[in-house]
Amino acid sequence: MTDNPYQTDRGNKDVSITNPKGVGTITAVPGTDRPMATDTAFLIGDSMTGGYGNGPDILHDCTIAVNPGEIAVIVGPNGAGKSTAMKAVFGMLSLRQGSVRLDGEDITTLSPQARVAKGMGFVPQTGNIFTSMTVEENLEMGAFIRRDDIRKTMEQVFALFPILRDKRRQAAGELSGGQRQQVAVGRALMTKPKLLMLDEPTAGVSPIVMDELFDRIIEVARTGIPILMVEQNARQALEIADRGYVLVQGRNAHTGTGKELLADPQVRRSFLGG
Numbered sequence: 579m580t581d582n583p584y585q586t587d588r589g590n591k592d593v594s595i596t597n598p599k600g601v602g603t604i605t606a607v608p609g610t611d612r613p614m615a616t617d618t619a620f621l622i623g624d625s626m627t628g629g630y631g632n633g634p635d636i637l638h639d640c641t642i643a644v645n646p647g648e649i650a651v652i653v654g655p656n657g658a659g660k661s662t663a664m665k666a667v668f669g670m671l672s673l674r675q676g677s678v679r680l681d682g683e684d685i686t687t688l689s690p691q692a693r694v695a696k697g698m699g700f701v702p703q704t705g706n707i708f709t710s711m712t713v714e715e716n717l718e719m720g721a722f723i724r725r726d727d728i729r730k731t732m733e734q735v736f737a738l739f740p741i742l743r744d745k746r747r748q749a750a751g752e753l754s755g756g757q758r759q760q761v762a763v764g765r766a767l768m769t770k771p772k773l774l775m776l777d778e779p780t781a782g783v784s785p786i787v788m789d790e791l792f793d794r795i796i797e798v799a800r801t802g803i804p805i806l807m808v809e810q811n812a813r814q815a816l817e818i819a820d821r822g823y824v825l826v827q828g829r830n831a832h833t834g835t836g837k838e839l840l841a842d843p844q845v846r847r848s849f850l851g852g
């Protein structure tokens with residue numbers, strides 16, 4: 579590997595052959611001996627390099643993928659580029675190199691709106707709800723691209739997060755941190771996404787609320803919606819991850835199943851507090 583963007587090994591990305599990072603190998607799909615190939619991924623941000631506007635590159639040959647039915651988790655230190663990777667996958671910054679594919683289709687040049695129409699649901703790290711609107715209005719806003727009846731989906735969101743039904747006439751800004759995150763996730767679900775992307779869904783909530791949110795996220799995944807999420811609570815998130823990525827300075831530092839990363843001495847020492 580080289581830092582020179584003009585000398586990449588883009589034709590040679592199969593880590594099972596080259597393992598260009600020298601650390602962490604992708605082994606097998608959990609419970610199978612199938613390799614965790616990323617060419618069959620439902621969503622892949624493939625070898626992404628780019629930054630904000632004309633600024634310096636934040637991402638360097640960064641690859642993030644999630645397979646059907648999986649929960650994929652991105653962890654890493656503050657400023658590592660986790661949110662930037664999510665924004666790149668969602669089309670909020672233009673890549674200098676690399677591509678984004680959803681369900682086999684190259685969506686690299688699509689706008690975020692067009693990606694939502696393709697089935698991407700994204701909950702950003704900040705500003706993810708309309709605080710002055712009621713809970714119900716937030717959910718309705720989530721469904722803005724739909725022309726069909728949204729009531730059934732709203733019922734599903736209320737079934738997943740019962741507290742939101744009780745508070746549906748209340749301004750979202752009056753809710754607790756954990757409840758706001760439920761509104762944000764619910765809003766994304768209102769588009770009936772094929773895939774859900776969550777940037778720090780448990781930020782600022784207590785451990786109990788975090789566990790509850792994780793349970794709900796697992797529940798969503800079980801309905802067949804693959805999930806790509808960034809998490810600060812690395813250990814807990816990797817415990818529920820089929821696939822985990824440790825990002826450092828915009829690069830893939832370690833990749834594997836959640837279990838593999840939790841067992842990796844170097845990952846433990848550097849990112850999980852031993």
Ligand SMILES: Nc1ncnc2c1ncn2[C@@H]1O[C@H](COP(=O)(O)OP(=O)(O)OP(=O)(O)O)[C@@H](O)[C@H]1O
Pocket residue numbers: 630633636654655656657658659660661662663703
């Ligand atoms: N809108 C922006 N314009 C320019 N630079 C940005 C912007 N957002 C983030 N950056 C820079 O990109 C780098 C990565 O930031 P990013 O927010 O992706 O990190 P992160 O891993 O999500 O961190 P955290 O754990 O704190 O959320 C940082 O150096 C940051 O200053």
Ligand SMILES: [Mg+2]
Pocket residue numbers: 660661662703777
């Ligand atoms: Mg972030």
